[in-house]
Amino acid sequence: MKDITELRKEIDLLDKRLVEILEKRFKVVKAIGEYKKINHLPIFDKEREKFVLESKKELLTKEEDFEYYKRIFQLIMDISKEMEKWKISL
Numbered sequence: 001m002k003d004i005t006e007l008r009k010e011i012d013l014l015d016k017r018l019v020e021i022l023e024k025r026f027k028v029v030k031a032i033g034e035y036k037k038i039n040h041l042p043i044f045d046k047e048r049e050k051f052v053l054e055s056k057k058e059l060l061t062k063e064e065d066f067e068y069y070k071r072i073f074q075l076i077m078d079i080s081k082e083m084e085k086w087k088i089s090l
């Protein structure tokens with residue numbers, strides 16, 4: 001079994017990739033915020049959020065983890081909406 005220092009190094013590397021991916025996602029989200037501002041579209045899109053959540057199911061290797069992923073992606077979308085609101089208010 002790997003020791004905890006080794007395991008934490010793995011986590012740190014994965015977190016680094018997560019931060020990079022989240023930065024890219026939030027950049028796109030801000031562009032969507034601008035698009036919605038110009039086109040007078042609402043920030044919240046219920047159907048799109050449903051699709052974003054449900055589409056993760058087939059990407060998972062372990063379907064039993066789906067509920068955890070749903071929570072993570074719902075939180076990401078909630079933060080994305082805050083970012084869009086901030087962008088629209090500028």
Ligand SMILES: O=C(O)C(=O)C[C@]1(C(=O)O)C=C[C@@H](O)C=C1
Nearest residue numbers: 032043044045048049077080081
């Ligand atoms: O796709 C959009 O319309 C977005 O604004 C992006 C996003 C998301 O973070 O994926 C955020 C808010 C919406 O309710 C739906 C999806």
